């Protein structure tokens with residue numbers, strides 16, 4: 001029997017899909033195929049008013065972006081857990097919150113950073129907890145949730161937070177209601193599998209979800225390992241009503257690859273969802 005059709009709230013990740021068009025034109029491209037919400041990595045190369053204008057023009061909700069990650073081009077993946085970078089971290093959060101206010105974005109992913117081979121993970125974790133405690137207080141005034149996302153060790157060797165359990169441990173130690181877990185099914189499958197079980201175990205902390213196919217991080221379709229029809233049905237059964245970020249690299253032209261999303265109203269004839 002076919003899995004009952006769920007109605008996942010899909011958000012377009014504009015850092016990954018529509019690579020064939022300029023970033024600021026991706027908002028129109030997402031709206032044209034039926035998305036009502038967008039997320040991306042870093043908006044800082046653009047004036048926040050430029051982005052706000054596109055969200056308004058195309059009736060899009062901004063659901064997530066990342067705090068500045070340090071020197072991303074040279075391999076840094078966050079500074080929140082890097083000893084000695086505390087001042088830079090605080091300035092990065094102030095900038096991210098300034099963008100979040102204009103973009104009316106309720107979630108910011110705060111990347112933890114990489115632990116060097118000679119580094120002490122305990123010290124890095126200590127710094128991450130201290131920085132997140134400070135940042136949670138800053139974000140609370142603007143009703144912003146700060147997200148922690150476990151990243152898989154194959155793509156992100158040395159990343160400070162590799163499992164949902166490690167994320168939970170940090171969140172519980174920080175003890176702030178606005179620090180939440182970002183559950184990316186791509187990283188979860190690359191790291192541990194048992195996707196819906198681990199989702200259920202951490203659901204009380206989960207504030208955002210992302211998806212992609214495994215192993216290619218391409219379209220989340222039947223050519224890849226994860227059965228997303230079953231995942232969406234499971235999320236619906238568990239009462240997850242949040243956004244699901246489509247954070248995948250299209251194999252070819254983005255719109256040609258939306259067959260997987262057609263049942264959810266996304267595609268060349270996309271009808272606005274919800």
Ligand SMILES: O=C(O)C(=O)[C@H](O)CO
Nearest residue numbers: 041066109149184210247
């Ligand atoms: O890589 C991912 O899955 C993310 O969502 C991070 O925000 C960027 O690396």
Ligand SMILES: [Mg+2]
Nearest residue numbers: 149184210247
């Ligand atoms: Mg992700």
